[in-house]
Amino acid sequence: MMPGPDLARAAEDLVGTRFRLHGRHPEHGLDCLGVLAAALRAIGRSGDLPTDYAWRNANPDRAVHMAGRWGFVAVEGAAMPGDVILLRMGAAALHFVIAVSGGAFVHAHAGQRRVLRTPVMPEGEIVQHWRLAPDIHAASNV
Numbered sequence: 001m002m003p004g005p006d007l008a009r010a011a012e013d014l015v016g017t018r019f020r021l022h023g024r025h026p027e028h029g030l031d032c033l034g035v036l037a038a039a040l041r042a043i044g045r046s047g048d049l050p051t052d053y054a055w056r057n058a059n060p061d062r063a064v065h066m067a068g069r070w071g072f073v074a075v076e077g078a079a080m081p082g083d084v085i086l087l088r089m090g091a092a093a094l095h096f097v098i099a100v101s102g103g104a105f106v107h108a109h110a111g112q113r114r115v116l117r118t119p120v121m122p123e124g125e126i127v128q129h130w131r132l133a134p135d136i137h138a139a140s141n142v
Contacts, residue, residue, distance in 0.1 A: 005081050007043055007081075007084075008082040008100040011082075013039075014035055021110075022034070033096055036096050040070070046071070063094065064086075064127075071132055071133050072084060073131055074128060075129055075131045085105075085121065086128040088127050094127065102119075104120075
């Protein structure tokens with residue numbers, strides 16, 4: 001199992017899903033963290049991510065702290081398919097994007113009211129760059 005490419009494909013399968021703040025299920029709508037949750041569930045990983053956050057939230061500490069619990073490790077360098085990047089969008093908003101094939105990114109866009117695949121990363125300051133660690137338990141069951 002290649003967790004990064006699998007996560008990227010699962011994220012791409014969500015393109016076109018409608019936007020919904022705090023949304024966690026494709027049939028009801030997703031926000032940017034909901035895209036990550038749904039993609040993780042699709043590849044058999046825990047997709048139970050928090051919904052108790054404000055629309056405007058400039059503090060990344062909670063996400064950084066929880067990333068290890070979600071199975072991610074911090075990395076540097078170019079984004080690879082399946083990498084998750086946390087962006088600061090302006091002064092008071094954080095936004096998760098998932099790198100996919102062809103150098104593109106999948107993310108929930110509130111203004112467009114849907115999950116998009118964009119050819120470049122949305123503009124913003126990179127706060128953190130994570131890569132999904134291999135699932136040791138799944139590998140031992142093969």
